[in-house]
Amino acid sequence: MDTRISALPPRAHFRRRRGAVRSLTAVAIAATCIASGLTACSSDGSGSGSKVTLTIGEWTNPGAIEFTQQLNAAFEKAHPGVTVKLQQAPTANNAWQQLTSSLLQSKSVDVLAQFAPTQQAYAPSYTKLQPGGAAALVTAGKLVDLKDQPFMKNYDTTMQQAAVGYNGGVYGVMAAEYVSTGAIWYKKDLLAKYNLQVPSTFQEFLDDCATLKSKGVTPIFAAGKDGFQGGIWNGIMNQTLMAGHPSSDSVKVSTDRATAFWQKTQSWNDPVYKTISQEYQQAVKYLEPGAAGVAQLTAPGVWATQANNYPFLLDGSWDSATIQQANPKLNLGFFQLPGTNNAADNRVVVKPDLTWVVPTTSAHQDLAMQWLAFFSQPDNYKKWLTATGSVSTQPALTNAGLSWMDWLDAHSKDAFAQLTNPWVPAGASTDAGGPDFYKLAPIGSDSIDTILKRSAEAYQKAVK
Amino acid sequence: MPRCLFGTPRTRRFIPWASIAIPGLGWLLFGLYPSLATIGYSFTQYSGLPGTPLNFCGLCNYTNAFTALSSTVWDAIRVSLIYVVGVTVFQNAIGMGLALLLNRRGRSYAVYRALIFMPQIFSVAVVGAIFSLIFDPFSGPLDKLLHGAFGVTSTFLGSDRLALPLVMLVNVWMFSGYSMLIYIAGLRNIPAEVYEAASLDGAGRFRLFRNMTFPLLAPAFTVNMFLTVVGSLGEYALILVLAGGQHGTQTLGIYMFTSAFNAGSAELGYGSMLAMLQFFLTLIVGGGVLWTLRRREVAL
Structure with a gap:
């Protein structure tokens, strides 16, 4: 039996108990704050005054990153209470692969850039080859099917199917091809x-x-x-x-x-x-x-x-x-x-390139769809083309207006x-x-x- | 009742256990678990992306590596061994030479030792970036120097003949100071009387080194050789930053890293098998070196 506390004088004993009560109160307050914070984080952003963080993962390409930051700022302005966090890493030395794995493992990403897997990623079963990269996520059911999203109408269906389609679904928006x-x-x-x-x-x-x-x-x-x-x-x-x-x-x-x-x-x-x-x-x-x-x-x-x-x-x-x-x-x-x-x-x-996907683990899928719809608006998409130099994947937009793209604009019609x-x-x-x-x-x-x-x-x- | 700084005698009994438990937990989580997981993954076909299926395939990765598929594994092992031998020999020779040269008293010698040790504290990324710029055939100073002095040019890290030796050179430059410090510690443990006696017997500088210094440095030599062999076998970051595993620089470590983590085509299962091979290679080579040098120490 521990006799040390009872051996203390009564005032000291009281001070000690009061200290313990104070500590418990502080812990309770902190727990309440954390709980309320978590509640706010898990909100879908529809309630007034709630705060949501939408996380976007994108590899480092100067033009693309600059555009995404501007788009995120505009999205935040149009969606009060929403903060858009951009996570980026260069593709060099497999840094991007590491970030992708971390974001997916921690289930903390809502919209993620992936290289378009194309149909070649799905080798016939007789080859016994397993799909890798984004294709592995698609076959494992880890990406949301975007086929029926209204913003997909802005894009060429055949092209999207070829880039990121699988078994009738379309598991991303191929936004750039180079x-x-x-x-x-x-x-x-x-x-x-x-x-x-x-x-x-x-x-x-x-x-x-x-x-x-x-x-x-x-x-x-x-x-x-x-x-x-x-x-x-x-x-x-x-x-x-x-x-x-x-x-x-x-x-x-x-x-x-x-x-x-x-x-x-x-x-x-x-x-x-x-x-x-x-x-x-x-x-x-x-x-x-x-x-x-x-x-x-x-x-x-x-x-x-x-x-x-x-x-x-x-x-x-x-x-x-x-x-x-x-x-x-x-x-x-x-x-x-x-x-x-x-x-x-x-x-x-x-070559089909940057493709936005929404992991099924995203806590803010509705908001992710809103972000993709915002991205896909012709005005915003045109700015994307200007910033990245990508060939357009939206049939309604054929010309980004860049002077260096004059030859491409004239010859892209028959591109394969x-x-x-x-x-x-x-x-x-x-x-x-x-x-x-x-x-x-x-x-x-x-x-x-x-x-x-x-x-x-x-x-x-x-x-x- | 006596009071002490760390609680009652009863609670104090738990302090040693807690002291072991905290790092022990860290080791379990970040050491043992990943190692066991790597063994497990090496028997699977697995992309490494969270949530994707882990298909058990038995020894498929091992048989693919050695029988059905490629010579890439053998090439990688060959390059790894060349890298280890080159780095170990030169790093130890230079480290020992510097130790003999700078094992003197005086402030200026302390400054030299600090300068030579300094590359060790830089990150691999910084060293890689510095030497990538130095070896750049267009904007780098080395090409200009070569061209100015001898009228020749080189592609340096883009050359099949030069890329591996240059990466080894950077590795040696970066870690020679570390070897030097261990040798200096060894030199300072040799009693001065031994040298005095040998000098009185008429031994010259070379005989002093061959018959006195080098044998008495055996413990430092063993430690340095073992650390260099194990360190260079595990080196991949410097090679990756400098040459990306191209132009004959693909060691087993690089091959493992690119197989396991390459964007779009990552094969963590196959990469884990390569990590296991790397482990066994380190065990054989590192263990062999340690065993041989320990026997030498006993013989001396």
Whole structure:
């Protein structure tokens, strides 16, 4: 038995009890405050005076983040009592993947950006491949079906189905798509200085490069350290394989190719890939020799500030804000690398990109839908296009009004969705997914035959 | 009744248990649980995204890695071993050299030691960013220096020949100061009388080092070698920031990280299997080094 308290003098004993009562009261008050705070947090925002925090997760892209912050401020103004919190992380070094996992695990995100999974993420059951990324969330029933939301009427249904559809549902809003493969930024003034036009065939592109080289100008710049030279190979490959197909066939062409690879009736060693690789090498010989050491983090800035050299930059069309921040005076243009010698086949290749999804764990789904509806309003969406340089996914809006998008605006009508790679099992060699541009000459030292043979063998081994 | 600072004798009995329980709980939550979970995940096909299914597949990831699929695992193990050998040898040689040079009294030597130790306190991200800029072939000073002095250029971290040695160089630069401090502590434990006796016997500087200093540094050598081997085997952040695992820099650690956490194609199950391989590799190499050097210490 503890005798210490009873041994205290009566006044001290009383003081101690009074202290204990005070502590209990303080704890009770704190608990009440926390409980009332939690009640306010779990409110859906419909009640007057209630406070709600809507959390948006988005990867760092300067233009997109700036727009989202402005949109959030406008949304807060239109919805008194609502605070919109933006969580962001760069995609570099898998930081975005980490943030996504944390937000989903803590069930603390209401609207989340995801890369559009496309239909290729759902491989047939005979492959025994499990979907990854957003597709894994879709198949696990962790994303809200947005198909019947009124704001979805603003978007092209077929395009949304292809990007983020599954079993009749649409599990996100694909809000941005970019030219990713064969995407070329160019300096309009530099081309004009040498009386050159934007090429419409592959041979014209090579001729432009040859002319520039003869004038002492290095034609092409790229972040070779991060594999951006591969954009040339993939650009040529997309247009070559889609030649003669309507744009709407791109999902079918991808699926047919993936099936043929899996069934081993096609391989990386086929003549078509040899031809594509030969054309790649013809173009890459005009690349800056030191490009292999240039990181994507610095490439757009370095290119933008060298006004009299490097007319062409291999980079995705998402980088307009970065380039223009580095050199606001640059007269910037953009075009798709013509990958074949038939101009009609050289259509724009777009890649579905940022897709807003609403996790089923969101505590504020109604408010999340209101935010998406607000985002999708044509006025706001047009600002989004201007800020990001995205190709529009709303049929009613075809032109963002950006000067560098003049070529894209004129040529996007027949754009097709970028072809996806054959299905590759987890753990397969990277060579199985296609040629390794780090090793292919002139960046690396391996010949076309070596590279394609290695890829073909790796794929054969992977699907054995 | 005697009163004390930490309560009654009865409550005081719980203080040691509480002292163990708090860090113990931390270890259970952040050490043991993730380790056990990693073992479990290595037998599954799992994307790693919360809420997605965890499909048990037995040894599928292990068999895929070694039989059905790729040579990537073997390549990664080979690169890891090259990295470990290179970093361990150079970091210890430089650390020991610096320790011999700077193990003197005087304020200026303290400043030198602090400067050499300083890179250790920088975060990997800062060091990675600094050296990425230094090695940039366009805006970096190293290319300009090479071009100015020898008329040659290089792509540095974009070169298949140079990327791995350069990453190893940065690793050695960052952690040599740490090795130096351990060697200095070892040097200060060697009694001065030993050197005096050897000098009287006519031993020169090289013989003093070979026959006295190096054998008597054996405990510090063992600690340094073991820490460097284990540290460099587990290193992935510096490699990721500098070279991203490209151009022949894909160690097992990098391969594990990119497999487990790559956006859009993350395979936590496969990545966990690679983490298990990394664990066994560390156990074999680190354990082997420790066992060999301990035996050497006993023999000395």
